[in-house]
Amino acid sequence: MKTINIGLLGLGNIGTGSYKTLEMNRKVIEKNSGLDLQITRILERDVDRDRGIDVPMEKFTQNPDDIFKDPEISIVIELLGGIEPATSFMISAMENGKHVVTANKAAVAASFDKLMSTAEENGVQFKFEASVGGGIPILHPLTTVLRANDFSEIMGIVNGTTNYVLTQMTDHGFDYDSVLKTAQEKGFAEADPTADVEGIDVANKLSILMALSFDKYVPPTEIPTEGITKITPADIEAARVKGCKIKLVAYAKRDGDTIDYGVKPMELPLSHPLASVSDEFNAIFVVGNAVGELMFYGKGAGPLPTGSAVMGDVLEIAKSISK
Amino acid sequence: MKTINIGLLGLGNIGTGSYKTLEMNRKVIEKNSGLDLQITRILERDVDRDRGIDVPMEKFTQNPDDIFKDPEISIVIELLGGIEPATSFMISAMENGKHVVTANKAAVAASFDKLMSTAEENGVQFKFEASVGGGIPILHPLTTVLRANDFSEIMGIVNGTTNYVLTQMTDHGFDYDSVLKTAQEKGFAEADPTADVEGIDVANKLSILMALSFDKYVPPTEIPTEGITKITPADIEAARVKGCKIKLVAYAKRDGDTIDYGVKPMELPLSHPLASVSDEFNAIFVVGNAVGELMFYGKGAGPLPTGSAVMGDVLEIAKSISK
Numbered sequence: 001m002k003t004i005n006i007g008l009l010g011l012g013n014i015g016t017g018s019y020k021t022l023e024m025n026r027k028v029i030e031k032n033s034g035l036d037l038q039i040t041r042i043l044e045r046d047v048d049r050d051r052g053i054d055v056p057m058e059k060f061t062q063n064p065d066d067i068f069k070d071p072e073i074s075i076v077i078e079l080l081g082g083i084e085p086a087t088s089f090m091i092s093a094m095e096n097g098k099h100v101v102t103a104n105k106a107a108v109a110a111s112f113d114k115l116m117s118t119a120e121e122n123g124v125q126f127k128f129e130a131s132v133g134g135g136i137p138i139l140h141p142l143t144t145v146l147r148a149n150d151f152s153e154i155m156g157i158v159n160g161t162t163n164y165v166l167t168q169m170t171d172h173g174f175d176y177d178s179v180l181k182t183a184q185e186k187g188f189a190e191a192d193p194t195a196d197v198e199g200i201d202v203a204n205k206l207s208i209l210m211a212l213s214f215d216k217y218v219p220p221t222e223i224p225t226e227g228i229t230k231i232t233p234a235d236i237e238a239a240r241v242k243g244c245k246i247k248l249v250a251y252a253k254r255d256g257d258t259i260d261y262g263v264k265p266m267e268l269p270l271s272h273p274l275a276s277v278s279d280e281f282n283a284i285f286v287v288g289n290a291v292g293e294l295m296f297y298g299k300g301a302g303p304l305p306t307g308s309a310v311m312g313d314v315l316e317i318a319k320s321i322s323k
Numbered sequence: 324m325k326t327i328n329i330g331l332l333g334l335g336n337i338g339t340g341s342y343k344t345l346e347m348n349r350k351v352i353e354k355n356s357g358l359d360l361q362i363t364r365i366l367e368r369d370v371d372r373d374r375g376i377d378v379p380m381e382k383f384t385q386n387p388d389d390i391f392k393d394p395e396i397s398i399v400i401e402l403l404g405g406i407e408p409a410t411s412f413m414i415s416a417m418e419n420g421k422h423v424v425t426a427n428k429a430a431v432a433a434s435f436d437k438l439m440s441t442a443e444e445n446g447v448q449f450k451f452e453a454s455v456g457g458g459i460p461i462l463h464p465l466t467t468v469l470r471a472n473d474f475s476e477i478m479g480i481v482n483g484t485t486n487y488v489l490t491q492m493t494d495h496g497f498d499y500d501s502v503l504k505t506a507q508e509k510g511f512a513e514a515d516p517t518a519d520v521e522g523i524d525v526a527n528k529l530s531i532l533m534a535l536s537f538d539k540y541v542p543p544t545e546i547p548t549e550g551i552t553k554i555t556p557a558d559i560e561a562a563r564v565k566g567c568k569i570k571l572v573a574y575a576k577r578d579g580d581t582i583d584y585g586v587k588p589m590e591l592p593l594s595h596p597l598a599s600v601s602d603e604f605n606a607i608f609v610v611g612n613a614v615g616e617l618m619f620y621g622k623g624a625g626p627l628p629t630g631s632a633v634m635g636d637v638l639e640i641a642k643s644i645s646k
Binding site for chain 1: 340343344345347348351352354355356452458459460463464467468469470471472473538596599611612613614615616617618619620621622625627628630631632634635636637638639
């Protein structure tokens with residue numbers, strides 16, 4: 001069996017979930033691909049934390065060049081989060097001939113063109129399925145089996161934290177502040193929830209979705225973005241009376257040569273496929289001129305769902321380079 | 324721009340939808356792939372029918388060898404329907420070095436192992452995304468970006484005709500016979516609806532889903548199958564009282580080494596993601612040990628949605644062979 005060696009940048013929650021996904025499904029992966037995937041080096045300072053996985057100490061390094069310059073490593077997984085040094089590291093990895101997989105929506109959205117062109121110039125693959133919708137397969141279908149479509153519309157609920165908050169407000173009549181506090185206590189919301197509740201995370205994902213489906217890259221900072229911080233129980237009730245639910249939606253709609261796009265709370269009629277997407281679930285609704293309406297639904301975050309998408313990308317690259 | 328020549332077997336409804344999908348999205352396909360896809364020969368007796376497309380007369384042939392033996396053709400699309408001669412034609416095409424794409428669930432399910440091994444022996448690709456869920460991307464994600472999962476459960480509403488009939492019975496209290504008659508008048512059901520209403524079509528699709536996700540091929544004739552012909556308005560009402568809807572479901576659930584599977588009408592609680600899938604829509608619900616619950620929703624039939632999946636497969640093959 002052929003071995004594919006992998007370098008991992010970051011062993012936080014998502015890194016640990018990806019490592020676990022590989023270990024728990026090693027047999028299934030080997031059976032289906034005939035490949036032995038090995039994470040051989042990990043860039044991570046915190047070597048002592050108990051992550052519930054057994055990582056041999058010699059895999060850890062604090063020098064990224066131990067990964068980028070290792071001729072045995074063909075794929076680099078970037079799971080550091082944040083824009084820098086993640087972006088520079090991905091570019092260095094590609095310049096050293098490594099294929100790159102990431103879940104980092106902020107970095108991909110901020111430097112989409114640069115990362116894509118660096119991959120092309122260096123003849124390597126760059127994949128980021130986990131960056132939108134977590135475990136939901138959306139970017140891969142959009143760029144493969146759906147590619148014979150001209151897309152006219154995308155709508156997505158792509159942030160679990162805000163969808164959880166809005167669902168709790170809708171189902172129980174709670175106000176924003178108290179739901180957010182509970183969400184933080186349960187670990188569904190960050191201590192600093194700004195990127196989620198202000199819609200910034202959603203704008204990153206919309207930027208990526210538009211680049212891949214409409215072939216139009218708009219930096220997330222140029223996407224009109226409104227979060228959920230001003231939503232009141234009165235707004236929720238007003239929507240309910242109209243037969244609607246308020247959801248934080250990323251939308252892009254093409255009309256001829258113009259695209260209307262943005263991130264904002266919207267009143268969706270209960271009959272809309274996205275209206276029934278509750279709590280931490282995500283869903284992406286797409287309209288193509290041949291396929292019609294499609295919806296992809298699942299867990300948009302979490303270590304294992306995200307790990308599923310990360311390792312799926314890794315496996316696709318591993319299969320293609322071992323042919 | 325590189326040209327990929329394609330032979331098409333059958334220019335019925337789905338063949339016409341695939342031809343239309345290619346023609347109407349030619350620019351998008353060229354822009355995204357850098358490839359010029361051309362359907363150069365079509366096996367079809369009925370050359371005179373008005374299909375709303377402009378097909379030059381010289382493309383038609385009644386001799387399959389004009390396609391199989393044409394060295395300029397690299398991909399064959401089989402859209403004849405039915406088991407024979409479709410299966411023999413697909414095998415002949417592969418033995419002549421052609422990659423094959425089909426939407427033919429009956430043929431794929433009946434001879435899954437033989438078709439897969441013929442493809443492997445001849446070093447060609449064999450793709451059949453359109454055979455399950457029409458335009459919904461399901462087989463491709465299951466075998467690519469989700470392949471790092473161990474799947475434990477699949478449930479699908481994968482027949483539009485029966486879902487339309489059950490939806491009409493549920494929403495309006497109509498009885499089975501009158502709804503079926505209306506469906507036939509509207510073209511949502513065949514003149515001979517046996518394969519749909521007896522669950523045979525669903526069993527074909529379940530056979531394919533199980534083979535790809537559980538790596539276990541069960542011939543459709545060995546799948547316990549019950550259709551919807553015995554469902555009465557009283558059954559629908561009894562389900563409603565329990566907070567459920569009756570849906571014709573293909574299911575497969577793994578428990579250790581055993582898999583429980585079949586096709587039957589099931590009472591689904593309204594909270595189940597599949598319960599809200601109405602009319603001619605299809606949806607497939609999947610549980611993977613890393614990704615958790617996923618659902619894929621869209622149009623499970625129709626010339627253009629099916630054409631979307633057929634041309635998506637063709638495009639994937641075309642890209643891989645022109646690298």
